[in-house]
Amino acid sequence: MDGLQESTWPLRGLPATLADRTRRVYDRMAAVYPVSTMLFHSRAHRCALEASGIRDGMSVLEVATGSGEMFRRLVRANGGGTTLGGDLSPNMAARTLKSARRRFPQARTLCQAVDARHMPFRSEAFDAVFCCYLLELLSAEDIAGTLREFRRVLRTGGRLTLVLIGQDARWFNAAYRLAGRAAPAFWGRQVERRAPELLISAQFEILHDRAVRQSFYPSRVLVARK
């Protein structure tokens, strides 16, 4: 399992069967989710875009788009390229596509229901892959498989930009543990501390690592090269 053992995983590894519940819960949240993204994720999204090194004209994929806030940033930055997105929740994917097409009608873009663990894209299809706040929701085994998928769809030298929920505040971690216990399919558990090791096991080279805070909410932005 690429250096990952469920038994050594911090803070309760998630059961592999959680994905169906995750899809249902995010499907139901699609209409209100933009508020949470604006309050807690927008600064990290901005930093991720800056650090990613993407240039207009690239072939870009975002996995787990949620309601599409980062996706729209990517489409705007990559107006002359192709920007694809996917989310396990069909409602999230549909919302993302609709808003991107409305704001950027000329852009070459598509967003569809996609499971990050098995993606319907050919190998080496993308110059850049983005994924924000997904790994928390995957089991240890699925994280390893998903990182392999990211590597597979990236061209050699292509970059993966990951955003994770930070683990550098004790009280926040305690609150997150409680939330994760109450609703594991929505919150998952924090995995940020293990992220560099996981990227290295998946044969990525880390280029950029930055902590970001938006009010009380900590995030970590990692950029890695295949």
Ligand SMILES: C[S@@+](CC[C@H](N)C(=O)[O-])C[C@H]1O[C@@H](n2cnc3c(N)ncnc32)[C@H](O)[C@@H]1O
């Ligand atoms: C915490 S939200 C983050 C949304 C967005 N990336 C952001 O930065 O605000 C997690 C998203 O991951 C999606 N997701 C969960 N499991 C997934 C999987 N296996 N494949 C693709 N997307 C998944 C959920 O449907 C949800 O939209």
